[in-house]
Amino acid sequence: MKLLRRTSRDHLRYTALVLAGAGVLLFVVLTRIIADETTEKMLVNIARIEERLAQSEMVSSLPPVMEVEVLDGLHQPSVVVKDTVLFDPIEDDEELFREVSAVRVVEGRSYRITLRQVVLEPHDYLGSIGLALAIAFALLLLALVVIQRRTARRIWDPFYRDLEAMKRFSLKEQQTIALSASDVDEFNDLNRVVSGLVEKVLADHRMLKEFSENAAHEMRTPVAVIQARLDDAAQDPGLSKEQANAIGAAQAAVQRLSQLNSALLLLTRIDNLQFAERVPINAAEVIDEVLEQLQGHIAERGIQATLHMDRSVVIEGEPTLFRILMLNLLKNAVGHNTAKGAVVVSLTDTTLHMRNTGLPLSGDPQRMFDRFARASEEKGSVGLGLSIAQRICAVHGWSIEYTTKENEHSVVVRFHLQDPSSITA
Amino acid sequence: MKILIVEDEPELLGAMQRSLEGIGLVCSTASTFKEGEDKLAGYDYDVVVLDVTLPGGSGIALLEQVKKDAPDRGVLIVSAKGSIDDKLRGLDLGADDYITKPFHMAELNARVQAVLRRRSFGGRSVVQLDELAIDTQARTVKVHEQVLNLTRKEYDLLLFMLVNKDRLLTRDAMAEHIWGDHMDLADNTDVLYSHIKNLRAKIRAAGGVDRLRTVYGLGYTFHSVVQDHTPDGKP
Numbered sequence: 001m002k003l004l005r006r007t008s009r010d011h012l013r014y015t016a017l018v019l020a021g022a023g024v025l026l027f028v029v030l031t032r033i034i035a036d037e038t039t040e041k042m043l044v045n046i047a048r049i050e051e052r053l054a055q056s057e058m059v060s061s062l063p064p065v066m067e068v069e070v071l072d073g074l075h076q077p078s079v080v081v082k083d084t085v086l087f088d089p090i091e092d093d094e095e096l097f098r099e100v101s102a103v104r105v106v107e108g109r110s111y112r113i114t115l116r117q118v119v120l121e122p123h124d125y126l127g128s129i130g131l132a133l134a135i136a137f138a139l140l141l142l143a144l145v146v147i148q149r150r151t152a153r154r155i156w157d158p159f160y161r162d163l164e165a166m167k168r169f170s171l172k173e174q175q176t177i178a179l180s181a182s183d184v185d186e187f188n189d190l191n192r193v194v195s196g197l198v199e200k201v202l203a204d205h206r207m208l209k210e211f212s213e214n215a216a217h218e219m220r221t222p223v224a225v226i227q228a229r230l231d232d233a234a235q236d237p238g239l240s241k242e243q244a245n246a247i248g249a250a251q252a253a254v255q256r257l258s259q260l261n262s263a264l265l266l267l268t269r270i271d272n273l274q275f276a277e278r279v280p281i282n283a284a285e286v287i288d289e290v291l292e293q294l295q296g297h298i299a300e301r302g303i304q305a306t307l308h309m310d311r312s313v314v315i316e317g318e319p320t321l322f323r324i325l326m327l328n329l330l331k332n333a334v335g336h337n338t339a340k341g342a343v344v345v346s347l348t349d350t351t352l353h354m355r356n357t358g359l360p361l362s363g364d365p366q367r368m369f370d371r372f373a374r375a376s377e378e379k380g381s382v383g384l385g386l387s388i389a390q391r392i393c394a395v396h397g398w399s400i401e402y403t404t405k406e407n408e409h410s411v412v413v414r415f416h417l418q419d420p421s422s423i424t425a
Numbered sequence: 426m427k428i429l430i431v432e433d434e435p436e437l438l439g440a441m442q443r444s445l446e447g448i449g450l451v452c453s454t455a456s457t458f459k460e461g462e463d464k465l466a467g468y469d470y471d472v473v474v475l476d477v478t479l480p481g482g483s484g485i486a487l488l489e490q491v492k493k494d495a496p497d498r499g500v501l502i503v504s505a506k507g508s509i510d511d512k513l514r515g516l517d518l519g520a521d522d523y524i525t526k527p528f529h530m531a532e533l534n535a536r537v538q539a540v541l542r543r544r545s546f547g548g549r550s551v552v553q554l555d556e557l558a559i560d561t562q563a564r565t566v567k568v569h570e571q572v573l574n575l576t577r578k579e580y581d582l583l584l585f586m587l588v589n590k591d592r593l594l595t596r597d598a599m600a601e602h603i604w605g606d607h608m609d610l611a612d613n614t615d616v617l618y619s620h621i622k623n624l625r626a627k628i629r630a631a632g633g634v635d636r637l638r639t640v641y642g643l644g645y646t647f648h649s650v651v652q653d654h655t656p657d658g659k660p
Contacts, residue, residue: 218505220526221437221505221527223527224434224437224505224527224528225436225437225440226527227527227528227529228436228437228441228444228527229440231440231444231529231530231531231593231595231598232440232443232530234593234640234644235592235593241641241642244640244641244642245642247642248595248642248643251595251597251643252597254527255597259609262525262606263607263609292577293604293608295578296578296616296619296620297612297613297616300615300616324607328607331607331608334610335612385607385609
């Protein structure tokens, strides 16, 4: 639920309570006032009748609202006020009357003057009070909605804009987010906190990246020493089979470590935007070169490579990265192929499409670009090829997409998606 | 042929020295910027193997100095960074080649030899071993004066083995030499074996001696002298 709806809901709930309270109070007070006023008026009227009687005028009765009766003997003056139900022949109904009955002594004679007045019954005006309050409530509601519509846009717009900016924030682009100023203190506080947080996250991320890069660099010399030492040890012609096996296994592990290290270092360097150069590259020439590189592997497996390439296609890109991208994609297409399988490369000025035969994918196709996502039984590869491919595409502003259907695997790279200069900055 | 190795990691320096001396080169070593500077001033070297990160100064600065004092001296840059900037700067400043740690010693041998050939003989150089002769400029191989028809990879392999003769070559070193970085494929061994098989067949067909021997569990050795001519099979 939106904050605005939440607060107005509470607001309305309390308003309704207050209005109901006001209604009850109004009703009680009104009832009291009406009763008092009626009685008082009748007492005044009794005084008037008294005056008339004093002037020896005849006062006729008018039942049931007025009755004057002469009492025998002398009586003490008194006033009795009560409510009574009487039949009113004019209204043809039983009505509730307020009755004020006073005993008065005028000119030595006692009279009982009784006045009655139909009481305004509470339910007669209860409805009116309720209606008036309901209308007031409805008007309040309407006003609230209108005010909120008006102010919501003005007050909340910067907030939603900032929210969008925060959603778009990505560590990879290394850019702080521009937050809009607002005249609401709370939003400004929030902006200050978020900006501070972003700065801190960026700084931490930069530090982490520098650390990863330095760590990868620092690892190289010890790995080189291990490799050199194993190389030395392997030179001994008198090695036993066991010793040779042990050295061979250690060499294979060091080789893997070294490949892993250079792949991670490459990823870090791509992420640190260290490949900023953009030059025109003839894509078909690079693909030819890479295929030549892979010729032995293609021949070994009896793979049929088919090329549909527009040889005039020129891509703006970083040459080293573009070559690694082509190598990684073709390496996958050949390495994950079946014997006597096929690789089809199609190149147009907007798209590079590589299809290859292979075993059905066992994992999740969405996770293909994740680091270290690879078929578990696979040997040789360090499992970073497609992540590297994906990062290379990202820094160039290209899209890369992997799809698979049974025995066919397909990778599409789309060039010219967006202005790459916005990323390489 | 005299080589100066400037490298601050003593273990690596020792291994590099042993490796280069193993292929018949005379090596001096230096482990700091200052030491490197002094040796360069005092002696004449054909090739300088230079680590980029040195205590007391950058290898790049030393490279600038080498190129100023003796422009035709060969320089091979060794870097743990492998960053493009270092590489381009190194090559721009006149380094002949660039190698990234960690590297196989056989690769170091091959690179240093290549720099030597380019520098010492104006590129015209023939590497000879009995009936086998490789013209490194024309990229041709002759056995008993008969030109072999080799693929590029077979040629690269043969030259690599010849430079590193009598030295154990691991399959990884050979694979990295012919395919370079980022070629971590599961069937590298099979493809390498195919290349080697074809190469042997071509040499034998021309009447050459099959000098290649499998070393159990480790790789191959290309022998300069062979007693028996029985070829061995797949490891």
